[in-house]
Amino acid sequence: MSRRGVVCVVVGAVVFGFAGGDGVAGGHAKAWADGTPVVWSEDEMPELPLDRYEFGATDQKTYDRMGSATQLLTQRCMVRHGFADFPRDPKFPGMATAYTSAMVAVSTGPVGPWDLGKASRWGYGWDPAKKFRAPEPAGREMTTEESAVYYGDRQSERSGCSGEAYTRIERGVRDRERMWTYVSRRTEAVRKQADRDPTMRRAYKAWADCVVDKGFKRYADPVQAFGDKAWRRGQDGNTTRGKRELGTAVADIACKRAHNTGGVWWTVARRLQRHELALHRAEFEAVRTDGDRLLANVRAVLETT
Template sequence: MKVRLCVLALVGVVSTGCGAASGPERDDIAPPGYAREPGVPRVQSEADIPELPLARYELSGADSKRLDRARNVLQRQCMRDFGFDDFPLEPDTWVQMSSSFESTAIAVTPYGTLDLERARRWGYGFDPDRAEEQRAEFLPKGRKVTERERRVLDGPEAGESGGSAVNGRKVPKGGCSEEAERRIGAAKAAPAPGVEYVFRRTAEIDKAVAADGRVRRAFRDWSRCVEDRGFKRYASPARAFTDKAWRKGLGDGSTHRTERELGTAVADVECNRGLNVTGVWWAVTAEKQRAELRRNRSRYEAVRKDQDRVRAAVREVLGEAG
């Protein structure tokens, strides 16, 4: 299942709210009747969450990785056309500033986190070893781009007159990086509107879900449950996760892991799982997404066909077209 997370980091990204449930928990919480109705899945871990209806109209994580690789292949071909035969497939394009810093961004799903063992050990923070692994995965694998290569990779500077040429060839607008984008996009029919449409509609549905009485009731019950265990009352699991007290004075996304933080995080997960809060959230989201599909079926089918064209273009670039 895919859940939209809005995350931006300068060096690395650590996503939470993921992972299998583990470890024993308190068994004094029972899901209320509305959380056991037909169509409401029983959710104890991320693995229990079914795929949402609109997920098939978004490129998967695997699709995105393949698309990035196809762009890199086209970009490298373009650079080689300008005589840079050893240009790497995954170049390091980071520009060193006068001062630098590392940042790790933390993302949380609308329903919070379900990993009890992680909550017990790390609270609302993250495992530094896992963060380092993800950081290494995020960073480019190739060598640094030279200044001469950058002129071709990025194209003329903003405001610079056209006609820039290297090794007798005119540098395309936006350089080889944008040329690769244009070439991979040539097989797509109006790609941006389709992607933006799904993103925009999903965001609107997310707002409607958050305002739905069933979800608000589930969050209220969850809030009381956490408070009954001696901790602060929060409006939602996401609000508990983003409490500024956990990260006060820290700039790397980690937390202080105080006794109060760890206790809150454990109560958060136990109440979420015990009351089946995520199951209610999923059922309401799925209901609204299905209604959206019924209203705009032709628009989504057009998006689906566009995805097929994207995948075909990627297969061709990667030499997999049959």
């Protein structure tokens, strides 16, 4: 069976209508005969059981609303302390003249990158002409006196006006550490289980054989290919984008498509997450309850503006 233009059988299922090209919408069948989804992009990865318990602040829009609420509460606290013109979004002392560059977190999903067009141009990196710069606060720089009230005694993370704001936002939350970290920790634990699962190991082997057949190095899985030190990432996290890197990245994605590595990963992860949820449903429900309380607090604060 050819390795191009078809989805190869990994767990005894067949896909019809597989098509080439960079497009994903309508370019291939949506599921194998056994229900395994065909995944060519991150957007095509169906929801997993633990996703519904992930705290909403992982969504950028929700995170921004939380930031707005805490800024508003902090500003009101500063005004009460006599700083009538304190900005809602202040610069920190010394920040006004400092150049702030963003540190890029270089990471990838459970089966690596998906975009074939980007891989052919930038490999495992990105366009070097694209500059990354951290967003700067819109308000003026706070004074040293204001900073002392803003942060408080610095002996506690809930000190000063900033601490007061966070305490208000988290009112009614039973376990803030669990709310912020529990689901991500359990999801990561399941991800590691999935990598050791026999079905997933067979899928990774099929992918690796495909990459080798295309003339490139053997890797244990796509994440290892993404993180190969041979790509010589700089301080900004970008790679050198050499010929071999570009070829490997393209082969990586083409082979994931040919063997539906993402769809197999999802099927394994769903099975393991369902088991995890059955074992710890009370903890997951408690996390969701705390998250709902916090988001309700955010809405209540923003409604007062």
